[in-house]
Amino acid sequence: MARLFFLSITVAFLLVSTSLGQTNTLSEEQKILHALSRLTFGPRPGDVEQVRRVGLKQWMDSQLHPERISENPVLEARLKLLPSIDQSWEQLMRGYTADMMMTVSPLGTIASVRRVPGIALDEGEERLLKSGSAEEIVSLLGRLDPSKQRLAAGLVPDAILARTEVRRAVMRIVTPSAIPAADLHDAKIYRALYSSRQLEEVLVDFWFNHFNVQESKGNIRYVIAGYERDAIRPHVLGKFKDMLLATAAHPAMLFYLDNWLSSAPEMANPNSPNETFVFMGSSKGLNENYGRELLELHTLGVDGGYTQADVIAAARSFAGWSVRSVSEPVYRFHFAAHHNSEKVFLGKRLPADETDGVAVLDIVAHHPSTARYISKRLAQRFVSDQPSQPLIDRMARTFTETDGDLRAVMETMLSSPEFFSVDAWQSKLKSPLEVVISSVRALGAETLDATELVATIGAMGQPLYNKLEPTGYPNTADGWLSTADLLNRIRFAGALAGGRVRGVHTDPSRFAGKDVAAMARDLLGRDASPETLKSISQEVVTNGAGPASITALVLASPEFQRR
Amino acid sequence: MITRRGFIRNSAVVAAGIGAAPLWLVRAAAAPAAKRKTLVVLFLRGAADGLNIIVPYSEQDYYTLRPSIAVPRPGVANGAIDLDGRFGLNPTMRTLKGLWDRQQLALIPATGSADSSRSHFDAQEFMECGTTSSKLDTGWLNRVLGPAAKGASPVRAITAGLKMPRTLTGSCAAVALGEMDQFRFDDPQQARAIERIYSMSRDAQLASASAELFAQVKQFEEFVGSSYSPAPGAQYAPTGPGKSLQQIARLIKADLGVEAAFTDVPGWDHHQEEPNLMTPVLTQLSAGLNAFCTDMGDRMEDIVIVTMSEFGRTAKENGNRGTDHGHGSFMMVLGGPIKGGKIYGAWPGLATDQLFEKRDLAVTTDYRDVLAELVSGHFGTQNIGDVFPGYRMEKKLGLLG
Numbered sequence: 001m002a003r004l005f006f007l008s009i010t011v012a013f014l015l016v017s018t019s020l021g022q023t024n025t026l027s028e029e030q031k032i033l034h035a036l037s038r039l040t041f042g043p044r045p046g047d048v049e050q051v052r053r054v055g056l057k058q059w060m061d062s063q064l065h066p067e068r069i070s071e072n073p074v075l076e077a078r079l080k081l082l083p084s085i086d087q088s089w090e091q092l093m094r095g096y097t098a099d100m101m102m103t104v105s106p107l108g109t110i111a112s113v114r115r116v117p118g119i120a121l122d123e124g125e126e127r128l129l130k131s132g133s134a135e136e137i138v139s140l141l142g143r144l145d146p147s148k149q150r151l152a153a154g155l156v157p158d159a160i161l162a163r164t165e166v167r168r169a170v171m172r173i174v175t176p177s178a179i180p181a182a183d184l185h186d187a188k189i190y191r192a193l194y195s196s197r198q199l200e201e202v203l204v205d206f207w208f209n210h211f212n213v214q215e216s217k218g219n220i221r222y223v224i225a226g227y228e229r230d231a232i233r234p235h236v237l238g239k240f241k242d243m244l245l246a247t248a249a250h251p252a253m254l255f256y257l258d259n260w261l262s263s264a265p266e267m268a269n270p271n272s273p274n275e276t277f278v279f280m281g282s283s284k285g286l287n288e289n290y291g292r293e294l295l296e297l298h299t300l301g302v303d304g305g306y307t308q309a310d311v312i313a314a315a316r317s318f319a320g321w322s323v324r325s326v327s328e329p330v331y332r333f334h335f336a337a338h339h340n341s342e343k344v345f346l347g348k349r350l351p352a353d354e355t356d357g358v359a360v361l362d363i364v365a366h367h368p369s370t371a372r373y374i375s376k377r378l379a380q381r382f383v384s385d386q387p388s389q390p391l392i393d394r395m396a397r398t399f400t401e402t403d404g405d406l407r408a409v410m411e412t413m414l415s416s417p418e419f420f421s422v423d424a425w426q427s428k429l430k431s432p433l434e435v436v437i438s439s440v441r442a443l444g445a446e447t448l449d450a451t452e453l454v455a456t457i458g459a460m461g462q463p464l465y466n467k468l469e470p471t472g473y474p475n476t477a478d479g480w481l482s483t484a485d486l487l488n489r490i491r492f493a494g495a496l497a498g499g500r501v502r503g504v505h506t507d508p509s510r511f512a513g514k515d516v517a518a519m520a521r522d523l524l525g526r527d528a529s530p531e532t533l534k535s536i537s538q539e540v541v542t543n544g545a546g547p548a549s550i551t552a553l554v555l556a557s558p559e560f561q562r563r
Numbered sequence: 564m565i566t567r568r569g570f571i572r573n574s575a576v577v578a579a580g581i582g583a584a585p586l587w588l589v590r591a592a593a594a595p596a597a598k599r600k601t602l603v604v605l606f607l608r609g610a611a612d613g614l615n616i617i618v619p620y621s622e623q624d625y626y627t628l629r630p631s632i633a634v635p636r637p638g639v640a641n642g643a644i645d646l647d648g649r650f651g652l653n654p655t656m657r658t659l660k661g662l663w664d665r666q667q668l669a670l671i672p673a674t675g676s677a678d679s680s681r682s683h684f685d686a687q688e689f690m691e692c693g694t695t696s697s698k699l700d701t702g703w704l705n706r707v708l709g710p711a712a713k714g715a716s717p718v719r720a721i722t723a724g725l726k727m728p729r730t731l732t733g734s735c736a737a738v739a740l741g742e743m744d745q746f747r748f749d750d751p752q753q754a755r756a757i758e759r760i761y762s763m764s765r766d767a768q769l770a771s772a773s774a775e776l777f778a779q780v781k782q783f784e785e786f787v788g789s790s791y792s793p794a795p796g797a798q799y800a801p802t803g804p805g806k807s808l809q810q811i812a813r814l815i816k817a818d819l820g821v822e823a824a825f826t827d828v829p830g831w832d833h834h835q836e837e838p839n840l841m842t843p844v845l846t847q848l849s850a851g852l853n854a855f856c857t858d859m860g861d862r863m864e865d866i867v868i869v870t871m872s873e874f875g876r877t878a879k880e881n882g883n884r885g886t887d888h889g890h891g892s893f894m895m896v897l898g899g900p901i902k903g904g905k906i907y908g909a910w911p912g913l914a915t916d917q918l919f920e921k922r923d924l925a926v927t928t929d930y931r932d933v934l935a936e937l938v939s940g941h942f943g944t945q946n947i948g949d950v951f952p953g954y955r956m957e958k959k960l961g962l963l964g
Contacts, residue, residue, distance in 0.1 A: 538759075
């Protein structure tokens with residue numbers, strides 16, 4: 001009875017404060033954490049204080065101008081270990097071949113390499129491999145006679161293998177062909193963990209996902225790093241139409257949505273329509289795949305007001321947008337495969353020449369449906385799963401008025417009352433990538449190798465650069481709420497807090513002398529809910545939970561799953 | 564008399580802990596041992612080449628189109644296993660011949676969708692949605708189950724894979740087992756604290772997901788980490804479809820209320836060296852299915868298994884002893900209720916004019932003809948139009964008795 005009474009007072013209090021409008025705005029402290037949780041991959045220790053010192057508005061402005069932020073030297077040092085991310089497709093195709101064996105996991109093979117008979121290392125070499133520093137091991141592996149390399153690779157202890165430079169030197173010997181993908185994955189993790197240009201990294205993730213391609217399809221693995229580097233990254237705060245054109249003509253997209261095979265055979269042989277027209281080894285003819293996804297997923301949205309005839313007109317416009325060949329993945333326009341006659345697309349007449357593909361992109365880039373669809377997608381990532389129509393409309397207006405200037409659209413969104421609203425506060429469920437990265441960042445952990453983090457994110461259902469479907473990964477909570485998803489989050493929290501994630505090093509002394517509430521505040525950047533604090537405290541009292549357990553419980557809590 | 568099934572149910576309630584037994588488990592234990600019908604779906608991802616699986620060895624065209632990769636006629640070395648004088652099984656599938664002879668295996672060549680997409684992800688997505696050319700948020704098998712009634716088993720739908728396939732996505736809660744031995748908490752004491760945190764949380768979305776999760780983990784407690792002894796003679800491979808089917812078998816045998824089970828069988832996209840590359844996958848698939856049926860024993864009376872693939876491959880081999888993306892594929896249906904030992908559906912033929920777009924095996928049986936017949940016959944599903952939007956069941960193949 002007494003409890004009920006107390007509860008009703010609380011409810012009454014909440015109602016009163018709502019009616020006074022006090023809960024419709026966030027406090028200054030909350031705004032800082034909110035901005036950090038949306039514009040970065042999660043706050044690190046000290047980030048809140050730093051933003052407070054700089055000033056929230058100034059900090060947000062600087063994130064919108066990443067070129068003005070000097071990059072974190074830790075990140076630069078990590079990226080230096082991953083040279084393949086800056087290499088051309090030719091270097092990737094030719095420089096990482098001659099695997100000694102097929103393998104699934106680069107680390108998994110090493111145990112099997114150990115048992116190679118007949119070759120011996122001298123004592124000094126063996127001692128160096130077993131107890132040398134990372135630098136010494138890498139240098140030795142590089143200069144050993146090739147006949148000894150496999151054996152040597154097998155002797156490197158597991159502990160030191162969890163350093164990127166050592167693992168990479170071992171892979172150089174055992175599975176060189178797996179290096180470019182591993183480098184790309186590692187680079188993504190390192191950038192998310194360490195980049196000072198956090199918003200830029202969040203946006204690269206968002207836009208790559210928007211223009212998804214999959215590394216394991218065909219020869220995409222040779223061009224996917226270049227796709228992100230050249231077609232996505234330069235444009236995330238630039239003009240939408242530039243990113244659209246860059247993706248449309250990139251071999252990664254041409255392969256992924258099959259446009260490289262698309263031809264208009266009826267145009268190629270007008271006098272003998274029955275003769276099979278062979279293009280790129282295929283006689284299929286027109287491929288509507290890209291034409292359809294361009295309209296449905298990249299620009300107008302599924303309800304954007306286009307018909308099947310528009311899909312065909314678009315596909316015909318892109319027929320002949322292809323590559324030199326499968327083994328030479330460079331854009332090339334093949335006139336013989338092009339549909340070289342007049343077409344009508346979205347009510348507009350297209351020129352009867354090879355400029356029609358660009359004309360299609362120009363039309364959709366300036367279409368009001370695109371302005372709304374892109375605005376909605378951005379608002380879903382940064383504001384809430386169901387952004388309000390007025391916000392979308394304002395963002396779309398900016399999009400239209402600025403010729404699709406994505407920085408301007410971001411500014412409209414970030415300065416809107418909706419962005420800093422109570423409804424938006426802690427409303428977004430983190431994706432697996434976000435929950436993993438934000439956990440490591442919250443702990444202030446040092447990551448010396450990302451292999452296990454990459455694998456964890458994959459096991460949680462978000463394998464990096466490997467989404468099969470052109471939809472990309474879900475932008476909203478309902479895609480990440482299966483029970484297995486939740487289980488994986490809880491298990492990862494336990495493993496990370498318990499120091500069981502290879503390559504990630506935490507410093508437990510950080511929490512020395514702190515109580516549960518203070519630890520939770522450190523990790524969450526705000527106070528945990530009274531319910532959560534009570535449960536954790538109970539665990540400390542009854543089962544003597546120490547700092548690692550408390551950390552695990554906070555990282556596994558419902559609060560930490562949100563941003 | 565306590566039946567074996569009844570015993571397992573009761574012990575499961577005890578194992579779930581005092582006062583913690585989920586409602587569905589209590590009900591399951593209290594209810595009379597009603598028969599549970601289960602449908603097991605295997606998706607052969609990558610477009611399986613039906614022509615080298617159900618071999619049309621009586622067609623000369625088959626040997627003309629595939630001079631270097633055709634399966635030889637029965638009676639010669641590595642020849643097909645004769646089924647009916649017209650078709651033969653790929654010889655690597657000999658483990659399935661017993662099921663064929665006992666009439667528990669039916670084969671349907673030339674199945675597929677009217678859609679002519681040769682894109683893996685489109686065709687898979689359409690098939691998993693149960694459509695020909697539109698993408699939906701939910702999968703056909705989840706719509707068969709429909710939303711869970713209060714107190715229903717939280718594991719009506721399971722997938723042996725890591726990710727929830729579109730086929731099983733929808734309003735009915737489903738479990739992705741992934742590595743089934745990982746479907747547990749590393750630290751049970753920590754897990755109890757986390758359960759308490761979530762049960763008290765005001766985050767309704769996460770509190771509800773966690774309630775399902777903790778119910779599922781409790782329910783798997785008995786199996787995860789424990790050893791499993793399949794029935795005598797049932798030998799599962801430790802990886803691939805064998806492993807997946809064993810996980811499914813364990814859960815079905817535990818009477819936890821599994822109605823729909825799904826597993827991916829990847830590795831069918833054989834653009835080159837098809838005979839060499841197909842042998843291991845086809846052997847594993849056949850052996851896995853045979854082990855599963857042996858393991859299930861009498862329970863096969865309530866079980867139907869169906870295999871599907873997004874499309875087939877070109878009738879003519881390409882220049883690399885492989886085949887490219889085609890059209891008509893094949894389906895296999897197994898189980899106690901099946902009128903097996905028979906080839907179903909019309910055979911379109913392999914002459915140039917009989918081929919789809921003059922290159923691929925044509926589709927004579929819509930994949931939904933098979934699935935609709937199975938769900939209506941096995942589960943008594945009425946709303947076929949909701950399960951397969953835009954589809955009407957017109958002809959029956961007569962797969963079920």
